[in-house]
Amino acid sequence: MTYKVYNPKELPEPPPQTWSNIKVHSNGHFYVSGIVAEGNSMYEQTKKIFSSIKSLIEEAGGEMDDIMSLQIFVNNLNENTEVWRARQEFFKGDFPSSTLIEVSRVGLPHVFPPMRVEINCSGYIGGSR
Template sequence: MSLSAVLAKDAPIPIAAYSQAIKAGGFIYLSGLCGLTVDGKLVGKGDMKVQTQKILDNIKAVLDAGGSNMDKIVKVNIFVTDMSLYKQVNEVYSQVFVQHKPARSCVEVKSLPVPDALIEIEAIALE
């Protein structure tokens, strides 16, 4: 099985030793994304909805670069720093995933690698 990295110019470049995504075996495995601009600046400090929307936009950009799309996502993992804000995540998320609803998990974590990030999302999609 061959592995190939995906690099989207419309999504933030990795901040450590990882790829935005890896294509393998007919799937695209996306690394966790926080609400960062292309130049690595966090959007919406303290605003879960703004950060969630930016992440979903970044996921779309990475999938587009990998030849896939949001309708091919099969699994999403969400990490939040405050579960009391989960309703805000769902308000934004449900506007993107209206008919297609990927399998999903959500866990609360103490902190994330990006300072002041409230949420990180990773996904697996079909190519």
């Protein structure tokens, strides 16, 4: 099976031989790696993450409603309403299936400032049409 990697100019390209931000298989199935973002709150970070995910999927020819599944990792489950608030700004109709997991740390703590949330997802380009 063949696949393509996309790197929109709004997002930094991962270091060589580490990961791909998004891989899209020839059948349209896509996988987005865990995305983190800087911000002062869980809401701000989540909103930036969804903006990055949106850029990746649109670069590949899709839209946010093509996401079938979200995996959301937070370092404080008590702030989950901030994640849901940001999520409502990016999805309409039926939301993707979703998993929310509390972890001790997210992102790469030795590289990035303290992150509160990391999100990865998968779906099918054109799946919402």
